[in-house]
Amino acid sequence: MSNESTRILVVDDEEIVRESLGGWLEKDGYFVAKAPEGVTALKMLEAEPWSIMIVDLKMPGIDGMQVLEQAKKRTPDLAVVMMTAYATVDTAVGAMKLGAYDYLVKPFDPEELSLMMQKIVAQQALLRENAVLRQALKQEYRFRDLVSKSPAMQAIFDLARTAARSNSTILILGESGSGKEVLARAVHQESPRAQGPFVAVSCAALTESLLESELFGHEKGAFTGAFARRKGKFESADRGTLFLDEVGDVGPKLQLDLLRVLEERRFHRLGGNTPVDVDVRIVAATNRDLRKAVEEGRFREDLFYRLNVIPISIPPLRQRREDIPLLVDSFLERLSAEMKKPLEGVSSEAMNALLAHEWPGNVRELRNVLERGAVVCTGTIIQLPDLGLPVRAEAGARAGPLTSLEEVERRHVAAVLSHTGGNVSQSARILGIDRVTLYNKMKKWGLRRDGEEAPTKVEG
Amino acid sequence: MAFIGIGWIGEGLPDRSLLGLVVKHVSKAFRAEVQELQAPGWPRHAFDERRNQHSSGEILKWLLPLTPPGGKVLGITDRDLFIPILTYVFGEAQLNGAAAVVSTARLGDELELFGPKVVRERVAKEAVHELGHCFGLRHCHTPGCVMGRSSSVRDVDEKGQGLCIDCRARLHGP
Numbered sequence: 001m002s003n004e005s006t007r008i009l010v011v012d013d014e015e016i017v018r019e020s021l022g023g024w025l026e027k028d029g030y031f032v033a034k035a036p037e038g039v040t041a042l043k044m045l046e047a048e049p050w051s052i053m054i055v056d057l058k059m060p061g062i063d064g065m066q067v068l069e070q071a072k073k074r075t076p077d078l079a080v081v082m083m084t085a086y087a088t089v090d091t092a093v094g095a096m097k098l099g100a101y102d103y104l105v106k107p108f109d110p111e112e113l114s115l116m117m118q119k120i121v122a123q124q125a126l127l128r129e130n131a132v133l134r135q136a137l138k139q140e141y142r143f144r145d146l147v148s149k150s151p152a153m154q155a156i157f158d159l160a161r162t163a164a165r166s167n168s169t170i171l172i173l174g175e176s177g178s179g180k181e182v183l184a185r186a187v188h189q190e191s192p193r194a195q196g197p198f199v200a201v202s203c204a205a206l207t208e209s210l211l212e213s214e215l216f217g218h219e220k221g222a223f224t225g226a227f228a229r230r231k232g233k234f235e236s237a238d239r240g241t242l243f244l245d246e247v248g249d250v251g252p253k254l255q256l257d258l259l260r261v262l263e264e265r266r267f268h269r270l271g272g273n274t275p276v277d278v279d280v281r282i283v284a285a286t287n288r289d290l291r292k293a294v295e296e297g298r299f300r301e302d303l304f305y306r307l308n309v310i311p312i313s314i315p316p317l318r319q320r321r322e323d324i325p326l327l328v329d330s331f332l333e334r335l336s337a338e339m340k341k342p343l344e345g346v347s348s349e350a351m352n353a354l355l356a357h358e359w360p361g362n363v364r365e366l367r368n369v370l371e372r373g374a375v376v377c378t379g380t381i382i383q384l385p386d387l388g389l390p391v392r393a394e395a396g397a398r399a400g401p402l403t404s405l406e407e408v409e410r411r412h413v414a415a416v417l418s419h420t421g422g423n424v425s426q427s428a429r430i431l432g433i434d435r436v437t438l439y440n441k442m443k444k445w446g447l448r449r450d451g452e453e454a455p456t457k458v459e460g
Numbered sequence: 461m462a463f464i465g466i467g468w469i470g471e472g473l474p475d476r477s478l479l480g481l482v483v484k485h486v487s488k489a490f491r492a493e494v495q496e497l498q499a500p501g502w503p504r505h506a507f508d509e510r511r512n513q514h515s516s517g518e519i520l521k522w523l524l525p526l527t528p529p530g531g532k533v534l535g536i537t538d539r540d541l542f543i544p545i546l547t548y549v550f551g552e553a554q555l556n557g558a559a560a561v562v563s564t565a566r567l568g569d570e571l572e573l574f575g576p577k578v579v580r581e582r583v584a585k586e587a588v589h590e591l592g593h594c595f596g597l598r599h600c601h602t603p604g605c606v607m608g609r610s611s612s613v614r615d616v617d618e619k620g621q622g623l624c625i626d627c628r629a630r631l632h633g634p
Contacts, residue, residue: 003599020517020543027555028609029598083545107511107547111611 003029006121007048010034011041011055011067012083017106021054024110028117038062042070050078052120054104057084057091065095072099076342076380077127079120083108144186146179147330150320150421156183156312163310164190169262171247171307172285174314177364180285181245183314188241193281196240201233204246208254213270216257222271234267234278241281247307248288248299259303282307317359317366321419324354324366331367332382335374344380346373346387352430353389355419410445413438422449462490463531464591467497469519470538470564478564478580482536485584486591489606489623491632497526502537516541516552516561523559532594533559534587540565550586550610553593560590569613582616592623592631600627 008030012018018034025032035041037059045053053071057064068080082095082103092103102116141149143157163170164187172180181200188198206214213223217232233242250258261267262282266275284307293299317323328346336343346354350373359365369389373382413431420426428438441447464486468474479496487494506518519535527533541549541563550567553560567582588606600607605624610616623631 014544016517016544021545023555024543024546027593027598107542107545109611110546110549113546114609114611 003121004031006051006117006124007031007033008117009041009044009050009053009055011036011038011053011059011064013037013056013059017056017083024113025117028114030117038064038067041067042074045071045075045078050075051124052079052081052101052117054081054083057082057095057103065091065098068095068098068100077124079124081116081120141326144189145182146186147326148320148323149326150315150323152315153320153323156314159310159312160187161190163187163312165192166310167281169282169284169307169309171290171309171311172283172314173290173311174285174287175316175360175362176287177362178314178316179363180287180314181243183312184241184243184283184285187283188243188281191241191281193240197237198241198243199233199237200243200245202245203254204249208251211250212254212257215254216261216267216269218270219272222269226271229269232269234261234280235276237280238278239280241283244282244284246286247284248286248290248293252300255300255303259300259306262303262306317362321355322421322423325351327363327366328354328370331370332374335371339374341374342380343374343377343382346370346382347384348429348432350382350384350387353384353387355416355430357389409441410447413441413445414447417442417447418450424449462492462595463528464490464492464494464534465497465526465528465531466494466534466536466587467499467526468537469499469502469523469535469561471502472538474536475564475580477576478583479536481580482534482584482587485588485621486534489588490591490595492531495528497533499526499535502539507539508542511542512540513542513548514539514563516543516549516563519561520552520554520557520559523561527558531558532591534591535559535561536564536583536587537561538564550616551590553590555593555598556596557594560587560594562586562590567613567616578617581621582613585616585619585621586610588621588623592627595631597623597627597630600624602626 008025010018010022010025010032011034012021013036015036018036022032022034033044035044038061041053041055055064055067064082068082071078071080076099079101080099082100083106084091084103085106095103101120104113104116141147143160146153146157148154148157160183170187172183174180184200185198188194201214203211213230213232215232215234217230217235218226220226220229257267265279266277268275290299290304290308294301294304328351332343332345354366354369361368369387370382372388373386376386377383416427416430420430424435424438428435431438466479466483466486468479483494483496486492503514503519503522506514506522508515514537519537519541523533523535541552541561543549543552548566551560551562562583564579564583567586568579571579585606589610592607597607599609602608602624604620605627606619606622607624607627608615608619610619
């Protein structure tokens with residue numbers, strides 16, 4: 001492995017130290033630069049990327065500890081090695097607490113320096129490789145802005161990708177906040193219409209007459225206040241995609257109008273006589289049970305069949321909890337960029353709470369909870385109290401009749417196994433026990449990897 | 461053809477067999493004309509009382525005027541060497557410069573076990589290694605190459621006497 005890509009910054013007020021250490025490292029093939037004091041070092045760190053900084057603890061002006069503190073704030077990935085003339089446990093511990101990689105007592109053994117540099121380079125290479133692999137994995141679990149590794153969602157991504165290539169109407173079904181509009185946008189972006197407009201309209205937000213004008217537009221003088229001709233959403237979405245959200249909330253008259261335009265791809269503006277032809281792909285969505293609405297006579301059956309060409313059902317978040325860590329990563333990455341705040345993740349306690357929550361508001365609620373956490377948290381890791389989730393005891397109190405501690409433990413282990421999709425390592429991590437202990441508990445209670453009870457063995 | 465001057469700058473008497481072996485390996489590695497220098501004594505001023513060692517940097521400065529015109533110079537000493545930041549070095553050289561120094565002081569580790577022949581080979585390897593730096597070579601990761609980093613005597617024993625194919629190409633062209 002070549003050292004040329006490793007950039008080392010040597011910071012020491014003594015020229016002879018800078019030169020001898022710099023020269024020694026250069027012979028190892030590292031790119032080396034030197035700074036005689038802290039302020040210059042911090043400017044150099046700001047200006048260019050560095051892999052390692054070797055900095056003297058005692059320097060006039062800004063000392064090594066202050067340089068370390070500032071450097072770690074600006075570039076957390078930088079490996080900082082402190083040099084000190086005499087080893088005191090206090091300074092070493094202090095430096096480590098501030099994020100130093102290690103420290104060297106001057107003069108140091110060539111073998112010690114050599115091994116330390118090799119270890120840092122190998123570790124950084126592993127971190128880079130890990131980041132690349134994580135990115136690749138993320139891509140695998142991604143469909144545009146949607147992320148999921150649950151088999152049900154992967155099947156939805158496949159169906160949506162295939163459906164996107166056609167012109168057929170798609171009906172997305174799912175609870176509020178489950179990502180219906182995000183999926184609709186993804187379908188549009190994957191479709192041959194991607195260069196055309198994506199127009200979204202919420203059918204529940206407007207009264208029937210307003211929605212009618214919103215969808216079909218109107219001619220000048222069509223009604224009081226119609227001072228000029230106005231294009232509707234259907235016209236605006238020409239050669240693109242029209243997303244009709246909450247389509248189950250549309251009233252009877254508009255249901256008929258919608259049916260006509262879906263059949264004929266042609267409509268009249270309000271107050272107009274000239275038909276307008278449009279080339280629009282419809283993606284509709286609802287959180288209502290449309291079939292039931294049809295049975296009860298609240299929704300036109302013919303419109304239902306027009307919309308229900310390719311139905312896609314998004315499962316609620318509580319049915320695909322294995323996606324929560326993935327979604328947390330994805331949202332934190334975006335929030336970190338939007339808020340210009342470094343966010344590394346959530347604490348294991350916070351993750352446990354996120355995995356256990358019921359998520360009635362689905363992915364949208366998760367995003368909001370994380371946004372709150374990102375705003376409130378003081379460090380780079382979001383802690384449980386930052387999330388403002390309801391206290392778990394409340395949920396526990398509603399769980400049912402009083403039971404033994406072992407029964408509670410068995411149920412909890414089963415729930416965690418189910419949440420992780422049978423991933424024993426992840427479950428053990430969440431439960432705070434090692435895998436062997438978890439396997440023993442599973443064996444004892446006859447639990448399968450998916451958290452279900454194993455069928456009783458019949459002897460005979 | 462490069463010219464390299466090699467001289468004994470130790471406190472004790474020179475080991476003729478050692479000098480002969482170093483001359484042989486250096487001339488082969490660098491395809492150079494190697495002359496033995498008669499050094500004017502040895503650099504006593506490089507001694508650091510506090511560390512009880514000799515500063516290799518000071519020795520390099522002392523060696524420079526002995527460089528053959530357009531060539532390189534290598535001093536071999538029996539004194540223990542240091543650079544300010546490290547506890548010891550086996551040798552030091554100016555990267556892309558003219559002067560190099562090698563010490564036998566620590567390369568004689570376990571002399572009784574390995575015998576003088578192995579120790580002479582260690583010194584010859586480090587001599588080629590340090591002169592390699594003068595010719596612009598950096599540490600090499602090819603297993604067995606004499607330009608491999610050697611922080612311990614074990615590292616020296618593990619590497620070979622010669623330059624690897626890549627280092628030879630860097631030095632003499634493909």
